[in-house]
Amino acid sequence: MDFGLYHKHETFIKERWLPISAECMLQEGPEKKISFLKEAQQQASKEIQNIEEKSAFMIFLEFKILNMQNKLSKNGSTKAQMPAQSNETLNTGESKGQITGKPEPEKIDWEAGLAELTFVFEILFKNKEIGCSMKQYKKRWALIAKHFTVKGEEITSKGLRQAFNQLKINKDEGMPANHETYKTLLTMVQEIED
DSSP, rough: OOOOHHHHTTTHHHHHHHHHHHHHHHHHSHHHHHHHHHHHHHHHHHHOOHHHHHHHHHHHHHHHHHHHHHHHHHOOOOHHHHHOOOBBBBBTTTTTHHOOOOOOOOOOEEEEEHHHHHHHHHHHHTTTTTTTOGGGGGGHHHHHHEEEEEEEEEHHHHHHHHHHHHHHHSTTTOTTTTTTHHHHHHHHHHHHHH
């Protein structure tokens, strides 16, 4: 969340959020609450004219929705327990998405480099407060390669391992050039959780 934008429009966000939060509490079940918040987000998008206020409020609502979805998955809802569709290539050379006819999920495009991506995930896995499971630590490179591209290009777990190993032998103690940004991000995440 852009905290500068949030603080600049904090009064507006709180005034706009108050009636929505009251109505949201009346919704039964987390799925209905999430659905309600998504509808509120669409409505706000149409109603708010000031671009900055709209952007700040949309980000705020998106954060609320993600937070609720995280709590839902931690509580073990049936939707959260469903196995995630894999995009791995089957023995036929086709992905499961091609065989089932379902579209494959879009990958997240990382605009920084491989070193920064590996550094961020190292922070995510090593910091217990953030919540990444250490059970997946050994598979992290394959998981990242499955869900990310870097500057629009496909990446491999081997490339990620090499980038990470390069960080470890780097004279800057295993930190990418702009590591301060990522450390600041970690601090903001911790402040949000508190």
